[in-house]
Amino acid sequence: MEYAIKEVPSASLKQKNLENLKFGEMFTDRMFVMEYSPKNGWHNAKIEAFHNFSFSPATMVFHYGQEIFEGMKAFAYKDGKVAMFRPMENLIRLNSSAERLCMPKIDADFVFKALCELVKLERGWVPAKKETSLYIRPAMIGTDPIIKVRSSDNFLFYMILSPVGPYFSSGSKLSKIQVEDNYVRASKGGMGFAKTGGNYAASIKAGMEAAKKGYDQVLWLDAEERKFAEEVGSMNIFFVIKDTLVTPALNGTILPGVTRKSVIELAKHLKIKVEERKVAITEVIEGLQNGSVSEVFGTGTACVVSPVGTLGYKGSNFAVGNGEIGKYSSILYDYLTGIQYGQKDDLFSWMTVL
Numbered sequence: 001m002e003y004a005i006k007e008v009p010s011a012s013l014k015q016k017n018l019e020n021l022k023f024g025e026m027f028t029d030r031m032f033v034m035e036y037s038p039k040n041g042w043h044n045a046k047i048e049a050f051h052n053f054s055f056s057p058a059t060m061v062f063h064y065g066q067e068i069f070e071g072m073k074a075f076a077y078k079d080g081k082v083a084m085f086r087p088m089e090n091l092i093r094l095n096s097s098a099e100r101l102c103m104p105k106i107d108a109d110f111v112f113k114a115l116c117e118l119v120k121l122e123r124g125w126v127p128a129k130k131e132t133s134l135y136i137r138p139a140m141i142g143t144d145p146i147i148k149v150r151s152s153d154n155f156l157f158y159m160i161l162s163p164v165g166p167y168f169s170s171g172s173k174l175s176k177i178q179v180e181d182n183y184v185r186a187s188k189g190g191m192g193f194a195k196t197g198g199n200y201a202a203s204i205k206a207g208m209e210a211a212k213k214g215y216d217q218v219l220w221l222d223a224e225e226r227k228f229a230e231e232v233g234s235m236n237i238f239f240v241i242k243d244t245l246v247t248p249a250l251n252g253t254i255l256p257g258v259t260r261k262s263v264i265e266l267a268k269h270l271k272i273k274v275e276e277r278k279v280a281i282t283e284v285i286e287g288l289q290n291g292s293v294s295e296v297f298g299t300g301t302a303c304v305v306s307p308v309g310t311l312g313y314k315g316s317n318f319a320v321g322n323g324e325i326g327k328y329s330s331i332l333y334d335y336l337t338g339i340q341y342g343q344k345d346d347l348f349s350w351m352t353v354l
């Protein structure tokens, strides 16, 4: 399969302003698009000008949410090169989400090649300042203009690019997280492991109620018993318990984060003990009180490693550590971002340098 590259006339290129970047509000000049039909499979692949789509109001994705997406990043190196962090992991995960939502798989090698080309064409949009990057958003939607409940036959896959600043721009770096013991995000047999819009739609209400009480995000518990920690909004969660990194084991309801996997691999390399297992929320709360839990942090593409300063549970707040960023959070953040920005050796061959 081939993709076409449609020229974007220089007169229609956008004005670039890469100062004071927010998250996900600005998009580059070009995008990748391809279509799927049962007869032709994936076809009509092209890199072309970023543009709006036009769809019937009956289009399936608008009604039944047959949608999946990914999120990864490209970074500017000091020497002018641009590099992507583990993009193949994301394309493979996209196919796992596709399988769950009865959507067609993409040819990951083909899409990888097209993505490299797209990012190369848009290298002028990769911001160079500290903590900035080019966020890459692949997405797939069901496009049949029919409101019967069934799987769509036709699909659209696209990738858009957005220069971004740090995910949490608000001054304090330590976040305040509410342990959610009423609403649930995903249950066994559901689609918690898939990166799909429906999981986010289901989580908005809890997030808004927590925000009203002054929390930044919620920590989800398991759907059956509301006993075990699962993950945070758009991040996986880690606890440092007596110098061991402990994170909930992947069980089908948790999103298998690429950052989570990378932190585990990195920690093992650094001879830090790691356990993937069930983590009872009472173990965490008691550990915060008796000092055996010294750090809590989230991991995700957008925030990398995000330290938690406070956990709210059943109406009480529990401080994590001493109000400063913990030892393991800083070591892992510095190491991982060092690799991502090309300042540390890429020991694990995680970077795709363009």
Ligand SMILES: *Cc1c(COP(=O)(O)O)cnc(C)c1O
Binding pocket: 071, 195, 231, 232, 233, 234, 235, 236, 255, 256, 257, 258, 259, 260, 299, 300, 301, 302
């Ligand atoms: C994307 C996402 C994560 C983090 O995954 P990364 O691959 O590390 O970015 C965690 N939880 C949810 C629900 C997500 O959608």
